[in-house]
Amino acid sequence: MIFPLLLVVTFLCATVDAGGKIAVSKESNKGLKKNLDSAEAAFAIKLGKLLNEELKEKNVVYSPLSIFNALVLILLGLEEGATRDELASFLGFSKNPASLLTSHQYFSRILNSVKHSEGVTVNIAAGLFVSNGISLKEQFLEDVKTYYNSEVTNVAFDSNSGTDFINNWISNKTNGRIPKLYFSSLPANTKLVLSSALYFAANWLNPFSKELIKPDKFNTGFSVVDVKMLTNEKTIPYTDNPSLRFRAIGLDYEKKEFTLYIVLPYEGELLTNVIKNLEPQHIRQIVGATQDNITKIEYKIPYVKYSWNHDLDTQLTTLGIGKLFSSPILTKSASDSLVVSNVKHAADIEFTESGTIASAVTVIGVSRVGLELSVEDPIKFYVDKPFAFFIYHHETNSILFKGWVYNPLE
Ligand SMILES: *[C@@H]1O[C@H](CO)[C@@H](O)[C@H](O)[C@H]1NC(C)=O
Numbered sequence: 001m002i003f004p005l006l007l008v009v010t011f012l013c014a015t016v017d018a019g020g021k022i023a024v025s026k027e028s029n030k031g032l033k034k035n036l037d038s039a040e041a042a043f044a045i046k047l048g049k050l051l052n053e054e055l056k057e058k059n060v061v062y063s064p065l066s067i068f069n070a071l072v073l074i075l076l077g078l079e080e081g082a083t084r085d086e087l088a089s090f091l092g093f094s095k096n097p098a099s100l101l102t103s104h105q106y107f108s109r110i111l112n113s114v115k116h117s118e119g120v121t122v123n124i125a126a127g128l129f130v131s132n133g134i135s136l137k138e139q140f141l142e143d144v145k146t147y148y149n150s151e152v153t154n155v156a157f158d159s160n161s162g163t164d165f166i167n168n169w170i171s172n173k174t175n176g177r178i179p180k181l182y183f184s185s186l187p188a189n190t191k192l193v194l195s196s197a198l199y200f201a202a203n204w205l206n207p208f209s210k211e212l213i214k215p216d217k218f219n220t221g222f223s224v225v226d227v228k229m230l231t232n233e234k235t236i237p238y239t240d241n242p243s244l245r246f247r248a249i250g251l252d253y254e255k256k257e258f259t260l261y262i263v264l265p266y267e268g269e270l271l272t273n274v275i276k277n278l279e280p281q282h283i284r285q286i287v288g289a290t291q292d293n294i295t296k297i298e299y300k301i302p303y304v305k306y307s308w309n310h311d312l313d314t315q316l317t318t319l320g321i322g323k324l325f326s327s328p329i330l331t332k333s334a335s336d337s338l339v340v341s342n343v344k345h346a347a348d349i350e351f352t353e354s355g356t357i358a359s360a361v362t363v364i365g366v367s368r369v370g371l372e373l374s375v376e377d378p379i380k381f382y383v384d385k386p387f388a389f390f391i392y393h394h395e396t397n398s399i400l401f402k403g404w405v406y407n408p409l410e
């Protein structure tokens with residue numbers, strides 16, 4: 001059956017200005033992939049720490065990949081200078097004008113590789129919404145189409161119709177999962193909105209059978225709530241990390257190109273401390289350690305469905321790209337002077353079983369057969385208290401979604 005649907009949208013609203021050309025370079029850069037991977041992991045982790053501190057015990061979900069995608073769109077329009085250098089470094093792109101476009105080509109290949117993964121549905125869309133009467137430089141418009149397949153639409157921000165148009169676009173690109181991002185009209189001085197939308201749907205490699213969905217307890221730390229638990233017993237990626245005081249499992253999606261990693265603090269350890277102590281390199285460590293340690297696990301995860309949205313201006317400024325919010329941008333990409341006024345992010349996530357399981361079970365069954373002969377007792381991994389997670393694409397090391405759950409009922 002069709003499973004978790006995740007949606008994410010990132011926004012950058014800019015208010016205007018004039019077009020720069022970026023030299024095309026065919027030069028390849030071996031360090032590019034490494035830089036990009038570590039930039040994304042660093043961002044995912046550091047943003048997590050900021051949000052964890054700010055929001056305390058609230059459920060959170062965000063998409064590092066989607067946020068990067070929107071920032072990369074605006075990067076295409078920036079002229080040479082300190083703002084572009086700052087954003088390029090932040091994203092792990094080359095600052096060197098000659099190889100900046102190579103970075104874009106590389107990022108665009110990452111998106112294509114994520115989109116064309118087997119056994120999952122991933123839609124990634126980019127859109128530029130341009131105020132009537134503003135002319136953006138042709139090169140910028142060409143580049144966003146060439147690299148990111150972006151749609152470019154003229155809209156009127158001096159009436160509701162511009163805002164409605166964007167809300168509908170988001171709703172459409174997220175299959176209705178984010179039906180409305182803006183609840184009031186964007187200010188009339190809005191000149192440009194850049195957006196990136198991501199939709200992800202995948203079946204578990206090991207689905208949960210209906211009879212193993214049971215009412216159970218979840219301890220939020222403040223109270224014990226009744227939840228619907230999905231239970232299973234399989235031989236799966238597992239790690240125990242005594243120094244960081246958590247254990248983690250990897251739940252593969254069909255075809256194993258993507259995995260959901262669940263990070264569960266030790267008994268008596270607080271999730272907030274685990275998030276605080278996570279460093280960017282731990283993402284790869286969790287992925288590597290679990291892969292090397294396939295273990296028989298009896299696991300329970302709560303049925304979860306929630307959405308989250310937040311403005312990210314403050315966090316992005318704190319994380320080092322404040323120039324984007326404080327200097328005029330796109331001065332060579334448009335006819336007026338523009339500044340970024342707001343970055344909004346919304347995401348939602350649902351972990352569920354699926355009803356009409358067929359082929360997914362078959363695939364899983366094959367990998368289970370030999371291992372089921374094992375008579376050892378399974379390790380218990382009961383996600384009955386606050387946990388963190390991330391959804392990871394192995395080929396590109398992309399983090400599609402990251403978040404945590406304090407209360408599945410929220
Ligand atoms: C999105 O728009 C396309 C083209 O108009 C349409 O075919 C499709 O059904 C829409 N999808 C959703 C989920 O609204």
Ligand SMILES: *[C@@H]1O[C@H](CO)[C@@H](O)[C@H](O)[C@H]1NC(C)=O
Nearest residue numbers: 238239240241289293295379
């Ligand atoms: C691997 O799994 C075993 C249980 O099978 C566990 O005791 C051990 O700590 C795990 N190793 C790592 C590195 O996580």
